[in-house]
Amino acid sequence: MKRRESRIAQAIPDAQLEPVVHTAARRIGRVLGWCVIVASPLAVIVGLVVLRPSAPAEALRSEQPLEGREPQGWAEMYVRSWLSANRDDSAGLEAFYPAGMKSTRAVGTQIPVDTSTLSVVSPRPGAWSVMVAANILVQQPDGRHRARLACAEVSLVGGAEGYVAASLPAPVACPRTLAAVDLDYPEAAELNGPIGQSVHGFLAAYLVGRGELNRYIAPGASIGAIVPPLYAEVQLLELRTHEPFEPGQAARPLDGTEVHVAARAWGYDALGQVTTIDYAFTLVARAGRWEVSRIDPAPLLAGAPPAGE
Numbered sequence: 423m424k425r426r427e428s429r430i431a432q433a434i435p436d437a438q439l440e441p442v443v444h445t446a447a448r449r450i451g452r453v454l455g456w457c458v459i460v461a462s463p464l465a466v467i468v469g470l471v472v473l474r475p476s477a478p479a480e481a482l483r484s485e486q487p488l489e490g491r492e493p494q495g496w497a498e499m500y501v502r503s504w505l506s507a508n509r510d511d512s513a514g515l516e517a518f519y520p521a522g523m524k525s526t527r528a529v530g531t532q533i534p535v536d537t538s539t540l541s542v543v544s545p546r547p548g549a550w551s552v553m554v555a556a557n558i559l560v561q562q563p564d565g566r567h568r569a570r571l572a573c574a575e576v577s578l579v580g581g582a583e584g585y586v587a588a589s590l591p592a593p594v595a596c597p598r599t600l601a602a603v604d605l606d607y608p609e610a611a612e613l614n615g616p617i618g619q620s621v622h623g624f625l626a627a628y629l630v631g632r633g634e635l636n637r638y639i640a641p642g643a644s645i646g647a648i649v650p651p652l653y654a655e656v657q658l659l660e661l662r663t664h665e666p667f668e669p670g671q672a673a674r675p676l677d678g679t680e681v682h683v684a685a686r687a688w689g690y691d692a693l694g695q696v697t698t699i700d701y702a703f704t705l706v707a708r709a710g711r712w713e714v715s716r717i718d719p720a721p722l723l724a725g726a727p728p729a730g731e
Contacts, residue, residue, distance in 0.1 A: 494539040497578060498538070498539060535559060607663060610661070
């Protein structure tokens with residue numbers, strides 16, 4: 423501004439300098455004022471755009487259409503309704519298959535307990551063939567109910583707006599059961615020995631809630647007790663190990679020694695009823711005792727190396 427006034431002063435006589443300077447200053451001030459006025463909304467808009475929190479990815483995904491999603495849950499509910507239908511109640515079958523079905527079964531003669539999807543095939547866009555397995559309680563001639571496994575093929579059509587069954591479920595053969603596998607725990611361990619005591623103490627704390635669980639698990643093991651407890655009591659029935667031990671060796675293990683264990687136990691509920699349970703464990707030695715480092719996701723199979731080897 424001062425430089426500009428100096429140039430003006432050199433070009434104009436002294437008598438006219440003051441009015442000219444004031445006039446120029448007013449014009450420059452008006453220009454700057456308009457710049458501020460025009461820039462203010464732009465600055466606000468830019469700030470809103472820059473500072474606006476980005477939408478979470480989950481929210482964006484939730485707004486996407488449902489097309490292409492496989493209707494396993496809908497197929498399972500359809501099979502349950504089909505199996506539950508009786509002469510007094512259609513079990514809401516029309517919600518899945520508008521044509522409906524008139525069942526002649528007596529009430530309670532067939533009770534679906536659980537269902538699970540085994541396979542999903544899409545023969546063409548918007549159509550699915552879903553294989554569903556169901557556990558059923560079927561009434562016998564003596565009036566008792568016996569569990570039975572059944573499988574059915576379900577044909578569904580639809581998409582984002584919903585689904586409809588093209589026909590009633592078709593019973594099909596379930597996958598066959600293969601021959602029993604051989605586990606790789608060749609050594610019998612004493613139930614009252616050092617490994618057995620650690621396993622029993624762990625099961626009592628884990629399943630019954632009796633005792634401090636941390637006493638039986640290795641540092642860093644991410645194992646928490648089942649809450650509320652499943653059983654009122656637990657009894658260890660059988661204990662086998664993958665690794666062999668010399669007599670007395672298991673009672674004085676070196677720190678860091680691992681042993682893979684298969685355990686079978688009885689769990690007693692509050693009514694005294696028994697459930698037989700199996701566990702596969704990895705135990706590690708620390709300070710002269712055995713601690714559970716993990717519950718193995720599957721037991722060791724004969725001919726297969728232990729996990730991590």
